[in-house]
Amino acid sequence: MGNKGGKELKPETISDLKKQTAFTEEELQQWYADFRHDCPKGNLTTEDFAVVYRRYFPSGDPTKFTDHVFRTFDTNRDGTISFREFMCGISVLARGSLDDKLRWIFQIYDLDGNGFISKLEMLEILQGMYKMMGEMSDSLPYDEATPQSKTEKIFRQVDRNFDGLLSLDEFLYAAKHDSAITTVLQ
Secondary structure, three states, X not given: OEOOOOOOEOXXXXXXXXXXXXXXXXXXXXXXXXXXXXXXXXXEOHHXXXXXXXHXXXXXXXXXXXXXXXXXXXXXXXXXXXXXXXXHHHHHHHHOOHHHHHHHHHHHHOOOOOOEEEHHHHHHHHHHHHHHHXXXXXXXXXXXXOHHHHHHHHHHHHOOOOOOEEEHHHHXXXXXXXXXXXXXXX
């Protein structure tokens, strides 16, 4: 990854990350210094991830939701997020195209990785979100007041073939053609 105890990345790591991300060498070095400061062991754990989310959602419990976001970053499925995995994910979210971002979000919802989002998968993610939001979820509109009602609303609007599953194509189409759905999905 980088120099074990150092604050700078090795040239070969920089070269690889410049190919895999949309960041410059200077940006990568800064991200790496910050990453090593926050994660001296060199990897993020699910607990580390939840700590960050707790800062933004102090009235809720982000654990369930962050487990799903963590899974999306942890591409090699080793139970930690390396600097490389972190930067590849951040690159998509910060500088990726709309399609790239939506595909990344789709992966959060597609829990079993079969290329479809079922109502149960959607409900699982939304339950985690609502738990994370805590008191903030109390101010949602009636048809989004619970994870169940929000799941039903999304499927009514997005499931164009009414098969009870959201394909990537349905997900992309809905997100691109209806800003209200994009907001609901995010």
